[in-house]
Amino acid sequence: MSDFLDRHIGPSEVDIVSMLTIIEQKSVADVVSKTVPESILFGNRMAIDEGISERDTLALATELANQNTIATNFIGQGYYGTLIPTVIQRNILENPGWYTAYTPYQAEISQGRLEMLLNFQQMIIDLTGMDISNASLLDEPTAAAEAMMMAKRVNRKNKSNRFLIDRNTHPQTITILQTRAKPLGIELVVADIQGDDFSDCFATLLQSPGTNGEVRDLSADIAKAKMQNVLTIVACDLLALTLLKTPAEMGADIAIGNSQRFGVPMGFGGPHAAFLATRDEFKRMVPGRIIGVSQDTLGNLAMRMSLQTREQHIRRDKATSNICTAQVLLAVLAAAYGIYHGAKGLKNIATKVHLKAATLAKSLSDAGFELASTQFFDTITINTDKAQALFKQAQEKNINLRLLNDNQLTIAMDETTTTEDLKSLLAIFGQGSFGQGSTLSCFDKVEPCHGQVRESVFLTHPVFSLHHSETEMMRYLKRLENKDIALNHSMIALGSCTMKLNAATQMYPISLPGFSKLHPYAPATQTQGYQQLFKDLEHALCEITGYDAVSLQPNAGSQGEFAGLLAIHAYHQSRGDAHRNICLIPSSAHGTNPASAVMAGMKVVIVKCDESGNISVDDLQEKAQKHADNLAAIMVTYPSTHGVFEVQIQKICDIIHTRGGQVYLDGANLNAMVGLTRMGEFGADVSHINLHKTFAIPHGGGGPGMGPIGVKAHLAQFLPGDPLVKDSNAVSAAMYGSASILPISWSYIKLLGKHGMQRSTEIAIVSANYIATELKDHFPILYRGDQGMVAHECIIDIRPLKDESGITEEDIAKRLMDYGFHSPTMSFPVSGTLMIEPTESESKREIDRFITAMVSIYNEIQNVISGKWDRENNPLKNAPHTAHEMSGEWNYPYTRTQALYPVESLVANKYFPPVKRIDNVYGDRNLFCSCITTEDFK
Known part of the structure; x- marks a missing residue:
């Protein structure tokens, strides 16, 4: 075993002997044998190497990061290079006072991060013009899906079952909407919104700027939709909104988007904090977490999570969403970025980004290339029959463009784009220099789109103007940190949440440029280090769980539940059993389980527990038999949420299998099984694996999380696919979910190894x-x-x-x-x-x-x-x-x-x-x- 094991395990060998004496057991093995049922106590069957040293782990992580190619990126498509201010990187991202905190359910000791989340909400409200925002969602496409479901609930007068999506929407958003709409019976229609009469839909989604970069005033379309009692959702870009009219000013009902470009690295796909903002009248329908201002018993101002009775742990199968993990740490980073730059600083960044795009557009126009639109913010699209050749030529020069189709190339600017980057790009197009008059400082006044320049003020609250010096910012972040209890202060003994050590060596790789700077849609040839890390991690998770295949895509435990149930449904469908839609759920299950089952289009039937907290096998037998013809699955948490290993787990699995169902085992409590037993061997078919519980990804004040799923071989073909491919059952915007935090769990496994x-x-x-x-x-x-x-x-x-x-x-x-x-x-x-x-x-x-x-x-x-x-x-x-x-x-x-x-x-x-x-x-x-x-x- 590696030396790291002694750093990770809190009690010393002397302490362990003392603890064993108190619990009247002779050895650790005795405790285990009396805790884990003999029938499933398989012992350590993991084909995993022994742990290695911290030094060697860091060296190996750095080697893998260096195998990735950091190209010059002009891909855009919702992901952009950004500069994280060092004061924020050092004092938040790399500070355990922020990243080891738990979800702020105990508000009195969470006032620091609650204040920063309130700042995030204010920033989103100001930039979108909406009345209220949540804090936060997982990524932009899943935010769009939540908005679609919210619109369906809100717009009860409109009986249509169709959801209209503008053709100029990011493809990953359309794919995720397909995944989420299908189980709920919602019909998706993708069409050109311009000219549509909105006569048969309950809501519509418009992207602004569009996926091709075009910016247009959506006011007329939104007004026309309102005439038909259709709710309007606008997917927007926060940086663009510092210069352009807001969704609210155009009449939208809901605004969604991503805060990634506000100082959060692309990280090959995440984690990033998305948002959903809306009008005041819909505030009690908003999915996800909302931070509100209340008062303490002395009447002093205090913050808390508002409307918690909406949460899935309370509402269960009546919940409006299965959201469990927010992206708190990332929302905090984005809010801090907004505070540090303020309104003037953000507008200055946006102006520079637009100037770069305008400069490129003029140079290419002067060279005879045709622009698909002359109205844009940071992204231009050119029409050319040489699109594929230019795309390939750029990649050979280590420059990534986006091939929109066979005859269109899309090019996106961001905060990190330099003059040298533009010169290298223009050389691809046969241009040795910028077009006449088009330099990066040639405009005295920027008007990105005629008639659409933002006139309204934003970020006027004092918090956005008081902390622009590094001294003030550093002290503000420290004041907030000091208000909270995190793991760097004391033990957080939360059952079901496994608040374990997030070792510095495990955290270090997320800051390596080779992991943090990659675009999620970069070509595979540029991501070889990541691919090896994914391969290592997938193998290890299969060995740990006894499953045959793993998908790393779900970026929260709740997303893993949903993806696992979709795999079960697809399996039944492939066998001609699409009618199987009954999901049995014990009363002891996690609250997300019934919520996820409903989202996956299943009907929940609750199974009783006995006085000892175990699943009532008699009640299970009765209900499994009653619903045998339509039984799809059971969702069982093991060890149970009651904190015990149920002796009859194998019998429970057999009861389901003999009636044609599948066993979904919630992996939230995997920390009690690693190296002792494997769920894939005692009867489970699929599980999600909370990396933020068992495998050391920090909770970050309520997120990020990761929920990969493991499956037996017969379900492998039904795992989530590429989010850029239509009808792929993808559940996240990026193929590998929140890829930049996977090196944490990879490092955890490398450091501890098989016996650790x-x-x-x-x-x-x-x-x-x-x-x-x-x-x-x-x-x-x-x-x-x-x-x-x-x-x-x-x-x-x-x-x-x-x-x-x-x-x-x-x-x-x-x-x-x-x-x-x-x-x-x-x-x-x-x-x-x-x-x-x-x-x-x-x-x-x-x-x-x-x-x-x-x-x-x-x-x-x-x-x-x-x-x-x-x-x-x-x-x-x-x-x-x-x-x-x-x-x-x-x-x-x-x-x-x-x-x-x-x-x-x-x-x-x-x-x-x-x-x-x-x-x-x-x-x-x-x-x-x-x-x-x-x-x-x-």
């Missing part, structure tokens, strides 16, 4: 059982396996204490903030509980700190039960306590020390939540989703 990954699994299980043992006398452990063990996580039951004291699981979650901890998962999957997962990378010392905090809180609850503390006025009900309360009057019936320093260790290292408990009801009733000043709020 197994050891990680074993210690994760030991640590979870250690916590369960230490807390069981204070908080009942809700579920255990048949030999009394928990898997990699445990659920503690708060309900008995709640009945006696009135203290809720939320009170405990908020009180943990005073101890410097993020709460475990609250009320999921069982209301009134906390689900705890320590992971293998937390030291025994840190786990003991957490246990000490929980025991201390238990004793505080006893003070309430005994009457020593008032039931409504006590440290738990009033938690969290802020630094502001350290001085001045103290009106609580307990001491400052009891409130702020309940255990001695806090004296040396104290985190203060920036706000008191936030009023969620107030925030939902008074929905503010944009930046407002304190004075405005009051």
Whole structure:
């Protein structure tokens, strides 16, 4: 095993012996044998190399990055070169205070990233002209799909089932819309929108600028659509909107797009933060997460995730979307880019980009080439019968153009395009210099498109004008970072989310230019290093899971669920069983499971669980038999969301298979299985693999995530295809999803190797059982396996204490903030509980700190039960306590020390939540989703 294993595993060998003593087990092997059912405890069958050193891993990653060719890119098509300001790269992208944070469900300790997400929403609102925006979606095509489904829900008066797409839309967007529309029975029509009467559709999508670069005023088309009660969606470009009329000014109902070109590297496809903005009247229909302004119990301004009751974990099969992963870290980067440059800086960048395009257009026109349109922002298309020859000639010179069709070439400028790049490009077209009068500084005033110049102001909130010096920007980012709890501060013991170490060596490769600067549609000859990395990763994931093939395309766990169910449907269809549409889902399943099944066109039937938290095999038998003729699949999470390995998993798989169904196994809890068992060998047909849980991609405050799927051989041909190919069942804009973060998981596997990954699994299980043992006398452990063990996580039951004291699981979650901890998962999957997962990378010392905090809180609850503390006025009900309360009057019936320093260790290292408990009801009733000043709020 590599030396890195000791860096990754938190407890020392001495600590492990001590933990085993507490849980009364002789060895790690004993713990595993009593946790994992004997029938599936296969042992380590992975044909994977042993781990290598950090130095060798970095060298190998650098070698692969260098095998990729960084060409001069003029492809465009929704992806552009951009310059990430170094102050943002160093202080956000490469800073664990930002990238190791969890989704901001506990808002009081997430105020920093919530403020930056609110800035993101304000930036999108200003640039699109819309009233409200979300923060954020996965990529532009999936944002278009969410907008299509939202329009269908909103426009109930319009009974049409047709969705009209303008022919001048990016091809990857059309493909993803095809994938998402088909299971829902929505008919897609791709046509030239100009001249259409919109007589038979419920909504329409227009791209501006179009995929060929053309910019035109869409106002007349949108007005005509409105006359027919048709909703209009505009896919727009944020940088172009600094110069051009907004979608709102043209009358659009919804605006979607991508913030990639705001300082986020192309990364061969992602991750990037997309957005959906709309009118105020539709705000409660918006998919994804919305950040809103509320107040804390003292009336101070505070931010939170608004309208959380829409989330799929609560709504399940009634959810409007299966969105689980946002792209928080990327939205934060884009917002920071907007803040650093401000309105003037962004407009200046956009003007320079347009000047480059105008310069090229004039030079080529002077040389006799015909422009497809004279109205453009950054992209021009030329009509020429030499298109293919010029395209090939450019590639030979390491220049990437876009072949729109046999007789059209598209050329896109961006922030990184230089004068030398343009000269090299013109040489391809036989031009030795720029056309007469067309230099990069020849225009005093830029009017990109006649009659379409933006007149309205944007980014007027002070946050976009106060931080233009690097000093101010650095301090602003540090102030926000200090408001939050991330893994660099303390353990985040979230069950089901596996907040493990994201080692610096694993993170390093994402900043290598060979990985970060590639365009997702670059030719394969330029991506050889990436292709080798994908091949390595696919092989490793097959070996880990026991599957025969893997697709790396789904860029979130929820997308992986959807892609897996589509593969199952396509398999049934290939066998003449298209009628199979029943999906059985245990009541213990992840909330995304039923939402994904509905999106895939399936009907959900819930299967009961027994008192031990296991799937009721009797109920499963009954429902599988009842729906045998139409049974498509079961979606089962294993180990279950209840934190146990179900002994009868093989029987469960057999019940489904004998009735013609397929087994979808949710891979969210794979961290309990690597090196011990393989789902592909005990009966599952397909699984998604949360790389951001088991394989160390950081959560980034709520995203990025990755959800590749593994399948058995009979499903391999139905994996997602190329998003540039029609009807390919693609689920993401790029073939390899968020490719630039795949080197993180690749590095994790290289560093730990065959036995290091197994050891990680074993210690994760030991640590979870250690916590369960230490807390069981204070908080009942809700579920255990048949030999009394928990898997990699445990659920503690708060309900008995709640009945006696009135203290809720939320009170405990908020009180943990005073101890410097993020709460475990609250009320999921069982209301009134906390689900705890320590992971293998937390030291025994840190786990003991957490246990000490929980025991201390238990004793505080006893003070309430005994009457020593008032039931409504006590440290738990009033938690969290802020630094502001350290001085001045103290009106609580307990001491400052009891409130702020309940255990001695806090004296040396104290985190203060920036706000008191936030009023969620107030925030939902008074929905503010944009930046407002304190004075405005009051």
